[in-house]
Every structure is written in C-alpha cells, then in structure tokens.
Amino acid sequence: MTLYKLGRRHMVGRCFASMVKCCVARSEVVPLHRSITHVGFYIGPVMEPVIAEIKSSEYVTHDVKRFVLTRPKGLKFVPGQGCMVAVDEDGWRNRWRPLTFTSLPTARSLELVVKIYASHQGVTNRMSTLRKGDRLLLKDVFGTIKYQGPGTFFAAGAGITPFLSIFRYLHKNKAIKGNTLVYSNKTSHDVIMDDELAKLLGKGYLKFYTRESVIGFRDRRIDRDLLVALVQNFDQHFYLCGPEAFVHDLERMLRDLGASSASLVFES
C-alpha cells in the first residue's frame, strides 16, 4: 500500500480535510469534530466504495454501538487506520463519515465501534437503526494513529477506537508490555470495552471521570498535576485521541512538561 507521511498536528487536520474533500467530491464534506495528533497521517490509495454487510450489532454503552461486518475482499489496513463509511440506503450513500477499524488487521470480520449522536438526523443516528443483513459502504482507508513503540496513550470517549485495534494487535503479538492507557470519560457508564481494556493492559489501564458525581469519588480532569503524577518519564511516545480540546490541552501540557516534538509528532 502506498502511504504518504505528513507532518504535524495542524497539518493533520488540514490534510485530512483536503483528503476528505478530494475523496468525497460532490458528496457532503464531513465535519471534523474529533482530532487526532502526533504520529503522522497516512492516506491509502483512493478506493472505490465496497459493500460490507452487518453480521451483528450491539450496544456496548448507552450511546456506543459495535458493528461486526463482513470483510470486503482485498480491504487491508493496519491497526489505527479507518475508512470513510456511508449507509447503503437511498438518501444516505453520499454521506461519508470517518470511522476507525477496531478489529485486528488479520481478522475475518471488520469491527467498528461507533458513538451514536441521537440528537439529530446524522449518519451515526441512522446507523443506530441498522441490524444484521443491512449494509454499509466503505472506501478510502486512511491512517491516523500508527504505533511507534511503547508509550502512554491518552484517549477520551470514542477516541479509544484506534487504540483498541493497536492494543489488540500488540496483545496478540505479546508486545503490549510497557504501554499505558489513560482513558477519560464523563462517567463510568461511558467507558467503551472496559473489561477488555482491563484484560489487555492490566495495571497499565488508568481511568478518569469528569462527571461521575458519585459520593466518595473525585471527578478529575487530566490536568498538569495529574500528568506529573502519572508520567514520570517524558522521553517516550505519547498517543492522543479524542475531542479537539482534549487533544489540544494534552499536547500543550505534555510539551510544557518536557515532551519533545519527536515524541508528540511522528517523524521518520
């Protein structure tokens, strides 16, 4: 697969937007409301849409649905990559949205883990109505986060999806040791694949909630003090994925605390 490596975070957003614009010509341009940073951005070859049938689907939290799909022949990806997805129904085929594969690159089925925005008539809300036998369209595999070596992963909410595939892959290859996941969610009910992450990462799995509001439990944003306590060594890889503000704040704090550009932004 031809891969193009691009640079820093501000470039990532811009390049992703232009990639999306060029790939979905005459389609609705996708909004970027999740940002991904610091290990480079890879765009695979432009791919004609292929059909993937839903084999099963289930809610894994109150607003996150997991889809297991048939794997179109020839579709290849590496952990951390995703593709553009549309619902194969009249009126929906040109509404492409970026989603990340959470399955292993060698698995017979594909898996998507999708946060459903039920408050308006968007694509994820439409996906919430889909079941076994319904179909999705997939095109244009793109890379966002690529594993560079042991480090600390910071995820918020559905930002866990590229890391799920990476952790599953590392675990399968007995290489997960030395990695830590710091996972922030509003409440414990929002944690995606909690049991699996605990099994995969063991003591390297740390959770924080911003709005748990349970007596005896202290809500905690990932701030500078917490970073100092959590990260003793800033000379390591940092992987960030989540809402733009989350990624932006963490990047700034990590830099302030001595993380080098090389550890935050992929460079060959």
Ligand SMILES: Cc1cc2nc3c(=O)[nH]c(=O)nc-3n(C[C@H](O)[C@H](O)[C@H](O)COP(=O)(O)OP(=O)(O)OC[C@H]3O[C@@H](n4cnc5c(N)ncnc54)[C@H](O)[C@@H]3O)c2cc1C
């Ligand atoms: C590279 C990349 C990979 C991604 N991978 C994943 C993934 O694996 N899993 C995942 O869950 N997400 C992922 N996302 C995010 C996902 O693409 C979006 O959540 C999805 O595109 C939302 O599509 P939508 O049509 O349902 O909502 P959109 O219409 O695109 O709007 C979604 C956002 O706008 C708000 N909004 C817009 N209009 C309204 C309205 N009228 N009323 C209320 N709120 C509104 C919503 O609250 C929400 O914040 C990824 C994003 C990127 C950039």
